[in-house]
Amino acid sequence: MNSAPHASAQALPAANAQRAVPKPARGADVSGGGPDDWLWRWVTFSPALLMMLLLSLLPLVNLFLTSFYNVTWADGLPTWAPVGVANYNELAHDELLRAGLLNTLVFAIFAVGGQMLLGFVLALLCCRVTRGRILYRTIFILPILIPGIVVGAIWKLLLNFDFGLVNQLIGLIGFGSMNWLGAKETALASVIFVDIWHWTPFCFLLFLAGLESLPQDVYEAAKIDGATIWQELRYVTLPMMLPTIMVTFAFRLVTAFKVFDEVYLLTGGGPGTSTEVLSFTLYQRFFRQDRTGYGASMSIFIIFVVCILLVMALSARRRVSAPT
Amino acid sequence: MKTESTLTPRAIALHATLVVAALIVVIPVIWVTTAAFRTQISLLTGSFWFTPVLKSFVDLLFTKTSDFLVNYRNSLVVGIASTVICLITATLAAWSLHRMTWPKWVIHIFLGWAMVFHMFPSLALASAWYTMMRPVGLDNTLTGVVLAHAVLNLPMALWLMGVFVRDVPVELEEAARIDGATTPTLLWRIVLPIIAPGLAATSILTFVFSWNEFAVALTLTSKQTATVPVAIAKFAQEYEILYTQMAAAAALSILPALVLLIIGQRYIVAGLTQGAVK
Numbered sequence: 001m002n003s004a005p006h007a008s009a010q011a012l013p014a015a016n017a018q019r020a021v022p023k024p025a026r027g028a029d030v031s032g033g034g035p036d037d038w039l040w041r042w043v044t045f046s047p048a049l050l051m052m053l054l055l056s057l058l059p060l061v062n063l064f065l066t067s068f069y070n071v072t073w074a075d076g077l078p079t080w081a082p083v084g085v086a087n088y089n090e091l092a093h094d095e096l097l098r099a100g101l102l103n104t105l106v107f108a109i110f111a112v113g114g115q116m117l118l119g120f121v122l123a124l125l126c127c128r129v130t131r132g133r134i135l136y137r138t139i140f141i142l143p144i145l146i147p148g149i150v151v152g153a154i155w156k157l158l159l160n161f162d163f164g165l166v167n168q169l170i171g172l173i174g175f176g177s178m179n180w181l182g183a184k185e186t187a188l189a190s191v192i193f194v195d196i197w198h199w200t201p202f203c204f205l206l207f208l209a210g211l212e213s214l215p216q217d218v219y220e221a222a223k224i225d226g227a228t229i230w231q232e233l234r235y236v237t238l239p240m241m242l243p244t245i246m247v248t249f250a251f252r253l254v255t256a257f258k259v260f261d262e263v264y265l266l267t268g269g270g271p272g273t274s275t276e277v278l279s280f281t282l283y284q285r286f287f288r289q290d291r292t293g294y295g296a297s298m299s300i301f302i303i304f305v306v307c308i309l310l311v312m313a314l315s316a317r318r319r320v321s322a323p324t
Numbered sequence: 325m326k327t328e329s330t331l332t333p334r335a336i337a338l339h340a341t342l343v344v345a346a347l348i349v350v351i352p353v354i355w356v357t358t359a360a361f362r363t364q365i366s367l368l369t370g371s372f373w374f375t376p377v378l379k380s381f382v383d384l385l386f387t388k389t390s391d392f393l394v395n396y397r398n399s400l401v402v403g404i405a406s407t408v409i410c411l412i413t414a415t416l417a418a419w420s421l422h423r424m425t426w427p428k429w430v431i432h433i434f435l436g437w438a439m440v441f442h443m444f445p446s447l448a449l450a451s452a453w454y455t456m457m458r459p460v461g462l463d464n465t466l467t468g469v470v471l472a473h474a475v476l477n478l479p480m481a482l483w484l485m486g487v488f489v490r491d492v493p494v495e496l497e498e499a500a501r502i503d504g505a506t507t508p509t510l511l512w513r514i515v516l517p518i519i520a521p522g523l524a525a526t527s528i529l530t531f532v533f534s535w536n537e538f539a540v541a542l543t544l545t546s547k548q549t550a551t552v553p554v555a556i557a558k559f560a561q562e563y564e565i566l567y568t569q570m571a572a573a574a575a576l577s578i579l580p581a582l583v584l585l586i587i588g589q590r591y592i593v594a595g596l597t598q599g600a601v602k
Contacts, residue, residue: 048417059452145581147536209597
């Protein structure tokens with residue numbers, strides 16, 4: 001067992017070997033290669049390994065297999081009837097899924113775009129402030145810690161047609177009340193707005209941490225060279241912040257694809273299919289209609305889409321971080 | 325960064341913008357909290373002034389038809405149990421993978437899978453768990469939700485604890501080894517005290533994320549095992565929405581996170597930003 005790491009280290013390509021050199025040497029020193037090394041390696045690692053195998057890999061494999069069956073439940077016991085790829089064929093003709101995919105795309109682009117932009121501006125402003133920075137940061141963290149469903153509840157009240165604060169406020173400046181969540185034209189925009197309210201603070205927090213860790217001497221050099229604020233932003237801050245921006249973007253994009261809680265509470269996918277998003281479609285098909293087999297194929301399809309997004313995000317990140 | 329100490333016009337504009345942003349964040353939360361102290365009629369007529377009443381809270385907590393106290397207890401049980409399971413497994417595994425001699429491919433495949441798993445929509449995972457747990461009778465039990473939440477937060481905990489474990493000086497571990505410390509002694513006496521702040525940060529986040537989680541809790545629980553978010557969602561489903569009770573439930577559900585934010589802001593910031601900066 002102890003020779004395994006050395007064997008694999010030799011098998012690594014030259015490029016990786018360079019990086020791998022200090023680690024095995026250091027690790028070997030720490031664990032000492034004593035008689036209890038092998039035992040404790042497994043004792044410490046196996047709980048997490050077991051959890052991952054039994055509760056993430058196994059259910060997903062099971063889900064994949066289920067997607068080729070038509071499952072009916074009676075008294076809590078399933079009956080399985082193989083249907084081949086019929087479930088996947090049905091996905092292509094599912095109008096609700098098509099609406100969900102389209103709305104999720106629109107939602108992700110505008111919500112993430114809005115959050116990133118606002119978060120960045122706020123972080124730029126906040127890091128120029130000395131007095132009260134901690135206070136601002138504490139306030140801005142608040143939405144991150146509020147449950148998504150409560151954010152939905154809060155804005156369902158605020159956007160209410162009859163008594164919501166939003167309609168009261170625009171009434172003060174002379175506009176008529178709007179049925180924000182009930183009208184086809186404004187429902188998706190309202191959900192996007194609520195998501196921006198919920199997650200801008202998260203982008204802000206990451207950007208602020210990124211800005212605070214930038215080296216100060218570059219800014220002094222820029223000042224000596226007589227750079228204006230805009231030049232400083234364009235040629236100093238943005239290039240140095242690019243890795244943080246890309247990480248935040250990738251993370252937010254993938255999480256925006258998961259959106260469910262707010263939609264569930266605010267609109268329930270309506271009116272019509274105007275706020276139907278992927279997770280909600282899956283919820284309706286799998287749980288409300290209790291179609292385990294078809295729902296499983298939809299889950300697999302959604303996971304596949306997320307994987308494609310991940311690959312795109314990671315390759316974009318690599319292209320960005322390669323020159324620096 | 326440049327900082328200002330005097331009140332120049334630019335500093336005033338700066339603070340004004342930030343104050344407006346802070347108000348946009350805070351006002352909705354405050355407005356809903358005040359709505360919880362109104363009567364349904366006072367809320368529906370939209371009058372600005374009102375006399376605060378505790379009726380919504382009393383109805384929510386102490387009437388026979390309301391399960392909110394049960395939901396609150398369920399959420400606490402699920403949050404604490406899943407955090408404990410998640411933190412113990414993640415800390416041990418993080419130390420094992422970063423400080424013991426594992427082949428590189430084991431580390432890469434395991435952590436890589438954890439990261440990919442973390443990105444899957446929780447509803448897709450919920451459908452997978454439901455399909456597995458229903459035949460063995462784990463659906464509609466708290467055990468099912470605890471296990472699901474523990475593994476749901478495991479990737480984040482693994483990542484964060486990995487960052488904190490790598491900050492432990494190798495020399496210290498070596499010295500302990502030379503002095504004859506066994507692995508349990510080393511972990512308990514040397515590693516644990518050093519990573520304690522990291523452990524606090526990760527526990528707070530894990531607990532809050534479990535407390536907030538809705539999709540999995542919705543699909544794996546029934547009336548008796550429903551958590552707080554599931555209960556709040558129920559309000560919106562009713563034909564006639566009890567707005568003030570919903571507001572009261574929302575206000576009460578933010579309470580734990582608010583307490584954690586006040587006492588552990590430092591840890592929360594460290595936890596949330598660790599991933600992107602390092």
